[in-house]
Amino acid sequence: xxxxxxxQDAHFWIMIALVVFGAVLWxxxxxxxxxxxxxxxxxxxxxxxxxAQRLREEAQALLAQIQTQKADTERAAAEMLKLAQADxxxxxxxxxxxxxxxxxRRAVMAERKIALAEAQAAGEVKAAAADLAAQxxxxxxxxxIASASTDPLIDAGLSQMASRFS
Numbered sequence: 205x206x207x208x209x210x211x212q213d214a215h216f217w218i219m220i221a222l223v224v225f226g227a228v229l230w231x232x233x234x235x236x237x238x239x240x241x242x243x244x245x246x247x248x249x250x251x252x253x254x255x256a257q258r259l260r261e262e263a264q265a266l267l268a269q270i271q272t273q274k275a276d277t278e279r280a281a282a283e284m285l286k287l288a289q290a291d292x293x294x295x296x297x298x299x300x301x302x303x304x305x306x307x308x309r310r311a312v313m314a315e316r317k318i319a320l321a322e323a324q325a326a327g328e329v330k331a332a333a334a335d336l337a338a339q340x341x342x343x344x345x346x347x348x349i350a351s352a353s354t355d356p357l358i359d360a361g362l363s364q365m366a367s368r369f370s
Contacts, residue, residue, distance in 0.1 A: 342362075342365065342366065346362070
């Protein structure tokens, strides 16, 4: 520690300059200014931390709201799906009933058409049988009359009969 007592030593002058510099800084209240700068920087960092915390809380609240909306939407979608399924089942049942009624109505119409066709066929068969019977009777009568002598009354009746059947 001889450098503290020897004014020729460079360490001595560096020490003196450092002490003077410290005294000047102390006298100029630099320590208060440095404290204020540090306090301001700390306050700025704290404000940023507070803002980050507020943003985080807002984000969590928004996330909770979105999750609630998602759950509500999923419930609504499930309800809509149930309603759509119920509507589809109801429409399917109505379609089955309508189809059954349509088949029944068409069967009745087909039976009526068949009955009408049978009646027409029976009428045509009866008419054909009556025509055939009339022709047979005419042929029999003509054969009998041809073998017998001519009678004007029979001839007139036969001609009337022939005009009726023709």
